[in-house]
Amino acid sequence: MKLCRTHLCDGVSVNTVTTDRFKTAFLTVNLFVPLARETASAYSLLTDVLMRGTKEYPTMQALNQKQDELYSLGLGAYVQKKGEMQIVTFELTAIDDAFAFDGMKVLAEGMKLLSGLIFDPVTEQGVFKADYVSSEQKNLCDDIRGKINNKTSYARRRCIDIMCEGEPYAVDHGGDLEEVQAITPASLWNDYQNLLAGSLVEIFYVGSKQDAEIVDLCKTYLPFAPRDASFTETTIGALPETPRTVTEQMRIQQCKLTIGFRTEYALQLGNFPAMALFNEVFGGSPNSKLFVNVREKKSLCYYCSSFPDGLKGLLMIVSGIEQKNKQTALDAIMEQLDEIKRGNVTDEELQNARRSLRNNYREITDSPASICAWYMGRICTGRSDTPEDAAEAIEAVTREDIIRVANSIRLDTVYYLEGAE
Amino acid sequence: MNNYEYIRDESIGEGYYTWQHQSGLPVYVIPKKHSAAYAMFGTRYGSIDTCFKTERDEDYLTLPDGVAHFLEHKMFEDENGVDAFTRYAVTGASANAFTSFDRTCYLFSCTEGFEQNLEILLDFVSHPYFSKETIAKEQGIIGEEIAMYDDNPGWCVFFNLLKAMYHNHPVAKSIVGTRESIASITPEMLYRCTDTFYNLRNMVLIVCGDVTPETVDGICDKILTEPAPEQTIERVIPDEPAEIRVPYAEDFFEISQPMVEIGFKDVPETDPKARMRIAAANAITMCLMFGKSSEFYNRLYESGLISDKFGGSYMQERTIAFTEISALCNDPETLKKEVIAEIDKRREVYFTKEEFETAKRVVYANNLFNFDSTDDIANTFMTFWQAEGNYLEYSALLSEITYEEAWEIFNRTVRTDRCAMSVVWPKN
Structure with missing residues (x-):
């Protein structure tokens, strides 16, 4: 599963992984820009407006019917966040040409359609069609308001917003209500032109075709001009002097406890393997200290887990608890961190965590989307290591390393979303 | 020495081995050259199996809600208090389990130590241990799981639809139960469930990965040494009228926009082959009628009534069958009228x-997409096994279904006179 990287022109590269493991071809076109309040909403709305149609297939129905003909070609446009970068992604999933029973060149046809989606949208008076823009504005505002629907993800997002207020990381890559409402067809067109001309372009392909063929297809269908662009560096925020506790209310049954730590471990700093192993021991699996103690021994919750952000250096812990156990649960979690600080980590725990991580890394190669996400995360931090390399790096992490992680991370925010009367 | 039957579908390039292990357990091995191998050990026992007996029992046992799921949690712990997760930890496997209406499945995926992991899986699932103390401990954990579902509006809107459609069928009861219902669970109750449903003849082992049938068979020989007794399980599902119970149900949550589910109740066929045919034909019709390229979806999307959070599907299982339309929509009544009008129109015309042939191609391709993931393959395999069908015959079955047949099946099984709607409204 080696990556082959080809530079097409300044600021535009193609990354291919050739494998016969899958029955599908998976291709993404990723436009990297800094995550910024001024543009995040526009780019988010843009992905929805572009999905409404192309010059050749000017309605959603015409576009979808064409996708159906191409063996249910999957086509999508969406925004993602990596550290303090926003990525506008166009994604294509096609059946491998070998399975088209009429001999159709599905990938080439699909890329032609993708090309129309990126470069040839429906226009009206030289800009985006007004009713496409207004109807997608309404839908996007509904989505933004809908963030409260999932209480677990809402609580986690609120905690990060509070922690990182004022930093680009707190900007919602999906868009902000007021910003979305202020967009016009002309302003969106302007942002679209800037995006096409100025973003860093990374194309990824996972499938059965050889690199040379994919590079040729990209040259034909994805004619991005050279640009002077680079990845935005994500800043690791300063450690807080005193942690804060924030409580908010909603009409819910279960209290959501989210805890945010700042750390000085990140992919771009080259010290992430120690954080990965620490996290696995602390709250990353059903054998972690949090799961075994807070859930299994104390029966305080159904889930209690931790997640590091590889670029921003945050470590988040999430759990759902009974309101009356707010302090007990927090103490139980902090007690497990103290255990690691004091060096109470057995050889067995360490070995198990290494094996579990190794398993997770190796499983990445079983899904085209995971392979793509893996290499995207590597490339935007200037790396190219394979999942197997990452598994090997874990072997070199010692108990002292993870004790050091435990002692260096700093509590930033304890956030409770609790039931209202 | 077992004979492994090998079945292959050349058109999609996939095949599998199957045999009945000498213990009585049916086994399926689907070779796949992935890094990870996936194994699933499942029983035909889910939340709807609330009243049953075998020929060994004098009386039927009626269970409180949530027992199958509770049992799934407790299966992980042995008599020494050792958790199966701890045993898996040595190999790095990632393990899990789930309970649904008609099944309980235990699974793992691993990139090394497959044989050891399969030993653990077969061993802990075939060795139940329950005590009052361990049951009490689990009640706190599952209590929080229940609270989590209670805060989930999507879960609520779906179960309220089932409650509106079904009078007596246990499908309308919560899979996880309530804090009160799980408080009455006893070790004796759980043992009777395992004696009945964790009999290997009521179970299945499905393995998907770079594994040979000989390897799997060898591990089965080692762990499953006792042949399971022959038995007949009588499962009592209360008589269920064809009609819906009530046409409307609602609830209120702190959400941004109403969540809507519309259901059209159907009567399941008794013959499994007929059920599978209906499900396949209606998959094509649902794609034509409510898919992203349908006239209906695009018209309503453009009018602003619905967004891309919209879908329609049909399900047909042994004891339940219905069409389900789900959406985020500010005007549920209008949506319901539109859906009914569309179904009634398509009965006539x-x-x-050409549209039909394209929809078949879509369903064919979507089925093919499933074959990239060992997890999807094994889970879909399980679904077909439960339905007494064969997953690898599905693409052939799809191609067999004619225009006339799909139309006829649609007319017969999607009934607008048996319509119920469930809405979860924003609280404020």
């Missing part, structure tokens, strides 16, 4: 033959 179905789709064109």
